[in-house]
Amino acid sequence: MNINADLHLHSKYSSGVSEKMDFKTLSVEGEKKGIDLLGTGDCLHPRWRRKIKDLDKERESIFSKRGMRFILTGELETKDRVHHLLIFPSLSKVEELYERLSRFSSNIDSDGRPRVELYGEELALMAKETGCLFGPTHAFTPYTGIYGNHDSLSSAYGKYSKDIHFLELGLSADSTYADKISELHDIVYLSNSDAHSPFPHRLAREFNTLCLYELSFEGIDKLFQDKKGKVVRNVGLPPEEGKYNESACRDCYSHFSFEGAVARDWRCSCGGTIKKGVKDRVEELSDTKKIPEDTPPYLHLIPLQEIIAKAVGHSSPTTKKVDEIWQDLIDLIGNEVEVLCDSPIEEIERIAGEDIADLVCDFRKGDVDILPGGGGEYGSILLEKENEAEGSQSCLRDF
Numbered sequence: 001m002n003i004n005a006d007l008h009l010h011s012k013y014s015s016g017v018s019e020k021m022d023f024k025t026l027s028v029e030g031e032k033k034g035i036d037l038l039g040t041g042d043c044l045h046p047r048w049r050r051k052i053k054d055l056d057k058e059r060e061s062i063f064s065k066r067g068m069r070f071i072l073t074g075e076l077e078t079k080d081r082v083h084h085l086l087i088f089p090s091l092s093k094v095e096e097l098y099e100r101l102s103r104f105s106s107n108i109d110s111d112g113r114p115r116v117e118l119y120g121e122e123l124a125l126m127a128k129e130t131g132c133l134f135g136p137t138h139a140f141t142p143y144t145g146i147y148g149n150h151d152s153l154s155s156a157y158g159k160y161s162k163d164i165h166f167l168e169l170g171l172s173a174d175s176t177y178a179d180k181i182s183e184l185h186d187i188v189y190l191s192n193s194d195a196h197s198p199f200p201h202r203l204a205r206e207f208n209t210l211c212l213y214e215l216s217f218e219g220i221d222k223l224f225q226d227k228k229g230k231v232v233r234n235v236g237l238p239p240e241e242g243k244y245n246e247s248a249c250r251d252c253y254s255h256f257s258f259e260g261a262v263a264r265d266w267r268c269s270c271g272g273t274i275k276k277g278v279k280d281r282v283e284e285l286s287d288t289k290k291i292p293e294d295t296p297p298y299l300h301l302i303p304l305q306e307i308i309a310k311a312v313g314h315s316s317p318t319t320k321k322v323d324e325i326w327q328d329l330i331d332l333i334g335n336e337v338e339v340l341c342d343s344p345i346e347e348i349e350r351i352a353g354e355d356i357a358d359l360v361c362d363f364r365k366g367d368v369d370i371l372p373g374g375g376g377e378y379g380s381i382l383l384e385k386e387n388e389a390e391g392s393q394s395c396l397r398d399f
């Protein structure tokens with residue numbers, strides 16, 4: 001069976017997360033997005049775990065509410081600041097690992113994404129002993145990604161680097177980026193939202209279509225064993241949309257080429273620090289031109305609300321008008337994945353007008369220009385007319 005899964009998000013018990021991140025809202029919003037399976041996120045947190053216990057239990061690791069399935073997941077930060085995702089086989093295994101990790105963490109009861117005073121290698125061993133599926137999240141982001149802090153998997157995971165099950169690409173990268181690094185060629189790539197709020201422009205802004213023999217922990221475990229063949233597609237933002245795509249100043253968001261940034265010692269003329277972008281970091285680490293044949297297709301999409309906002313000329317995807325159009329499309333077509341990926345363009349045009357239909361069509365064809373993000377600022381889509389106006393403004397704004 002093919003399912004759409006977003007395996008990495010956070011509950012209201014993680015810092016900086018919306019109070020609306022509860023299971024009721026997630027189940028309603030997940031269905032509207034067209035998602036079949038969500039990670040619970042934060043399952044090590046005692047209060048969130050109690051909420052998980054209130055859900056309907058379908059299998060040892062699968063819970064449900066109003067038809068939405070949830071699998072036990074949690075993210076952790078290790079001593080080297082790297083973030084990792086764990087997928088658990090059962091609640092008893094969550095509790096077992098919670099007990100072990102409690103000795104190494106001062107915030108495991110207060111933050112849904114706890115920090116543990118362990119290195120990746122030690123955490124990998126514990127995850128393995130607990131029977132968890134395990135891998136780095138937003139692998140290329142400069143602050144908390146594995147490649148932001150290490151040059152190789154073995155630098156982060158030591159002798160367990162061959163045991164990781166997946167690598168989450170993160171918003172500023174896609175599989176073409178990861179394929180430039182040969183040690184990743186045998187690893188399954190995941191694209192997840194890392195949502196901090198349940199709004200439709202956050203939840204499942206990245207997701208995976210997975211071919212599972214059954215919707216269970218074992219089904220997902222088998223998928224990772226089968227390597228990339230069973231990931232039907234990764235879906236997510238064009239990497240240029242991500243807020244760390246190009247090297248750019250953290251203060252004024254001026255963009256720099258890699259050479260330009262090196263020449264000025266990563267200092268912007270405004271005095272701010274230039275943060276190395278994911279694109280440049282990947283080029284630095286790149287050691288192969290060979291592209292693995294089994295890498296699944298990566299479909300570049302942005303959330304439907306952002307497409308609507310762009311088409312109607314609103315700067316925010318959360319205005320009343322954008323929401324009304326979005327709701328009409330969801331009510332009449334079924335869910336967001338249907339609208340973005342599968343439904344006839346004529347139907348979208350009939351419901352929402354030509355401009356929105358044209359932009360969805362452009363995304364499906366991969367025919368969209370984007371002003372890349374960097375330094376913490378998201379990228380932005382350029383409509384044709386804006387593109388002409390930007391004309392001479394190159395993506396790299398060295399000065």
Ligand SMILES: [Zn+2]
Pocket residue numbers: 075083137138144194
């Ligand atoms: Zn994270």
Ligand SMILES: [Zn+2]
Pocket residue numbers: 249250251252253254268269270271272
């Ligand atoms: Zn600056």
